Amino acid sequence: MEIELNGLKETIPENISIDALIDLFKEGDPDLIVEINCKYIFPKNYKTTTIMENDTIEFINPNLGG
Amino acid sequence: MVESDKQKITRNRRYARQVILPQIGSEGQKILGKTSVLIAGAGGLGSISSLYLAAAGVGHIIIADHDHVEESNLNRQLLHSEVSLGIEKTKSAAIRLTELNSSIKITPLQTKMTRQNIDSIAKKVDIFVDATDNYNTRQILNRASLKYNIPFVFGGVQGFDGLVSCFVPGRTPCFECVIPCPKKENNSLGIIGAAAGIAASIQAMETIKLILNIGTGEDRLENRLLRISGLDMKIKSIKLEPDPECTACSDVDP
């Protein structure tokens, strides 16, 4: 199925979780923030949140500098 | 203290371009003048938020930092200049902010913010403006924000990017609901000065809106995380909600 990840169209397997998506795209930041369709997802829910067709997803590396 | 006509005329002249805004007016300007703000850090973020808040006439700015000005600060920390190299950042900040607005009170606090000293700082201010560069100090500010019911205007920057949100006890998630303790250390991050400028300008704007209660929670950055992505120049608003299991705020309400 198709999704948009960080502004790019991507084709991914159906019914995968955020955790699996993070693995699939080899995103290595352990502190990653994920938003789906402009909604923040709690990291503890990455395992149980399933990606749906046409979701717009952004991986955000938290900026904590000042 | 009763305000004299002269004080009022001076104020309305200096701040004329914002007093004419219906959202501010003479009354709002007076409220700004009675407000105390903590700028927690005199670095890239604190440089810009403190300049805008001083210029806007916020009556008392406490600016806290424990560092001295270094050459590598000057690409973004616009409070400081070549003549301030080596001196205490808060002293340099106080000099610059007083040059900009001598009618407000500036308190330099050359110290590291800790669990021990945050209580006495919190008791003196109405709002926290985050300008720190690390998670631990933000956590200290967040806990004090919850304890003393003080809005916490979060900002964080790195590279070309920034994050901003207003965490208001009782109305929004807290900082720790959204940004859990990092698993990896991030020291000496690369940063383009303008990224800090954008994020800190937004923080200054939101601080004024919070002080004067301008707009609704949705108009302000409450329950939203603003993500500024400088490389592709996109700004996105991400909807937030409190974490019912947050160890910092979940049992705040009786």
Ligand SMILES: [Zn+2]
């Ligand atoms: Zn919380």
